[in-house]
Amino acid sequence: MSDPGLACCTPLSSTAMSAEQAEQVAPLLKALADPVRLRLVSLIASSTTGEACVCDLNEAFDLTQATISHHLKVLHSAGLLVREKRGVWVYYAVRPEALSAVAGLFSTPALAPA
Amino acid sequence: MSDPGLACCTPLSSTAMSAEQAEQVAPLLKALADPVRLRLVSLIASSTTGEACVCDLNEAFDLTQATISHHLKVLHSAGLLVREKRGVWVYYAVRPEALSAVAGLFSTPALAPA
DNA sequence: TCGGGACATCGACGGGCGTCGATGCGACGA
DNA sequence: TCGTCGCATCGACGCCCGTCGATGTCCCGA
Numbered sequence: 001m002s003d004p005g006l007a008c009c010t011p012l013s014s015t016a017m018s019a020e021q022a023e024q025v026a027p028l029l030k031a032l033a034d035p036v037r038l039r040l041v042s043l044i045a046s047s048t049t050g051e052a053c054v055c056d057l058n059e060a061f062d063l064t065q066a067t068i069s070h071h072l073k074v075l076h077s078a079g080l081l082v083r084e085k086r087g088v089w090v091y092y093a094v095r096p097e098a099l100s101a102v103a104g105l106f107s108t109p110a111l112a113p114a
Numbered sequence: 115m116s117d118p119g120l121a122c123c124t125p126l127s128s129t130a131m132s133a134e135q136a137e138q139v140a141p142l143l144k145a146l147a148d149p150v151r152l153r154l155v156s157l158i159a160s161s162t163t164g165e166a167c168v169c170d171l172n173e174a175f176d177l178t179q180a181t182i183s184h185h186l187k188v189l190h191s192a193g194l195l196v197r198e199k200r201g202v203w204v205y206y207a208v209r210p211e212a213l214s215a216v217a218g219l220f221s222t223p224a225l226a227p228a
Numbered sequence: 229t230c231g232g233g234a235c236a237t238c239g240a241c242g243g244g245c246g247t248c249g250a251t252g253c254g255a256c257g258a
Numbered sequence: 259t260c261g262t263c264g265c266a267t268c269g270a271c272g273c274c275c276g277t278c279g280a281t282g283t284c285c286c287g288a
């Protein structure tokens with residue numbers, strides 16, 4: 001577009017996030033970018049045992065069981081939750097490394113301006 | 115669904131994220147849940163002056179100027195960026211309080227399991 | 229005054245997302 | 259063996275999102 005000879009501002013030469021890194025982290029944020037899924041992760045993480053079964057999670061929302069199962073699948077596919085079937089019930093727990101990977105985004109100099 | 119008399123697991127009694135809080139933070143995450151917008155914020159934040167003009171941001175992507183402008187508008191509408199027009203060029207800078215609001219999500223006990 | 233450059237906006241298109249009812253699948257109890 | 263319960267999957271619907279070309283708007287220099 002603009003001529004490389006004249007620069008209107010700084011050339012953004014500092015170390016920013018790479019395109020590959022952005023493509024990796026974006027799905028994690030996309031999985032969390034939903035009020036229902038955000039509350040699901042919060043409910044599971046804040047549980048005393050660190051895990052929760054689907055039957056209790058269903059009662060926390062005014063949504064169909066199919067919808068909750070769909071959201072849990074999205075979080076599980078993104079690698080944010082682990083699934084464990086014990087008898088009749090299914091328990092979900094958070095993957096701390098996945099959550100810390102997102103948390104590290106806002107601590108790196110690539111996103112923290114100060 | 116299940117009878118309240120028999121509980122299959124812990125009742126999730128710990129302090130989790132409220133529905134209102136989830137509705138407030140989810141748009142911020144949704145604005146960041148895109149590889150292009152993630153790189154845009156990273157490019158602006160990692161700039162030496164803390165700001166960047168649209169003309170340079172356009173050259174960092176193989177996208178149309180209209181698309182970049184659209185992404186910048188999404189980030190601006192979410193409150194993540196501030197807009198300042200200086201002469202012919204428009205400069206964007208990150209709002210640190212918005213970014214720290216998202217970063218605080220992964221530091222609160224509602225999401226940090228350990 | 230007028231031409232041109234920088235950026236925003238518009239309208240349109242294709243694809244993905246959130247939600248639902250219905251159905252399938254395992255695991256337990258009678 | 260058979261019913262039932264917990265959960266996943268399927269198909270469908272409406273809506274929003276990312277991207278584009280075309281056009282509008284504002285500002286500066288000639």
